[in-house]
Amino acid sequence: MGIANRHGTAIILMSFVIALMLTVMPLPDWAEEIRPQWVVMVLIYWAMALPQRVNVGTAWIMGLLLDVVNDAVLGQHALALAIIVFLTAHLHQRLRVFPQSQQAIVIFVFCVIYSLIVLWIKGITGTAPSVWLIVIPSFTTAIVWPLAFIILRHARRFYRVS
């Protein structure tokens, strides 16, 4: 697929911006700890649907932005997201044919890997929270996944993103 038939870069960018906004949107304290990992979800979706467009490089850039938005150590989310997108790109043909419940389970596993990498880096820099608290967002991400998947697929088909 050449550069000529690339469509809907704006849609992909929009989805990333919305994901970042949802990441920093103020929530009450109890909801803050269960906030789904929106950026991970959107990145996995695009890496699965259009692996030729959204790759490890995109994930790295998004990760750097996420680091700045969250005021974390630069590179912390970038590394974790790059690894997740690498895994997704590696398995994208299998992931596409999975039923949504099975997809959600894979997303859960990916999110746990992502959280563990982030936790590991936080541990090295001396600001690690409790291990069990960081697994909760992975649950909520897996629960929200089918909805996000339907919305993003609809957007992709409607705007013919390719």
Place this chain on the structure above:
Amino acid sequence: MVLDHRFHAIDTFRSALTIVVDPIRYVVNLPSDVIDWASGSFASHSTLEEENETLKTQNRLLKSKLQKYAELKAENANLKALLKSAEQHEEILERVLVTEILSVDLDPFRRKFVINKGTSHDIYKGQPIIGAQGVIGKVVNVGPLSSTVLVITDASHSLPVQINRNGVRAIAVGVPQNNQLELLHQPNNADILVDDLLVTSGLGCTFPDGYPVGRVVDIVTNPSLPFAKITVQPTAHLDRDREALLVWPSFGGNKQADCKGPQEEEIGQR
């Protein structure tokens, strides 16, 4: 990551990325701004009148207190002159700037927030930030139009304090779980009582001295442990305030020799 964490070598890169991220922060902050504006412009006439009255009373009270302060200041200067103290007359009121706290969530396990001022307003890294009731925290990352503030109750924040009553010095470290502080390494027989007021001691050259930090709420002495466990409740409303004050500390007087001032220090490091 090591570069960022240990050496702050890519601070400029980070502040450049902040420009990309700032629009997102400001857009997310928009709804709460609109609500603020709406509650201001749709408030009823009587409510506004009432509020105006309260503020006037408060203003009168504060002004009368300020008169007392002017007198005390003059008296203090006189006494110092009598004693021929080496300490020069020091301006106690520092340069300040009001800043708005953006309603943007950061990492839920850290105590940080974003303010709407940055390097374009002369903000520098390590600058103290205070509220109406006491110290809130210090700036840790600056971008051109926004900065991140580390709150005193974050686990990685320590603050040099002293007890207002007797001048006992201590280090207050944040306990984020219950939004409180803890005094480190105080012996079991230290002269600290419940309800003692803690103020910044000015050591460490980041915070100016004399600003209230918190009150001691609990002292647990266990003879089998080397140190007492002293819990402090911050006086500032750390999670309720929407506005805060940025302070440019003036480390004047005899402290000048020890403190080069944070700005000069930073230039020296480069």
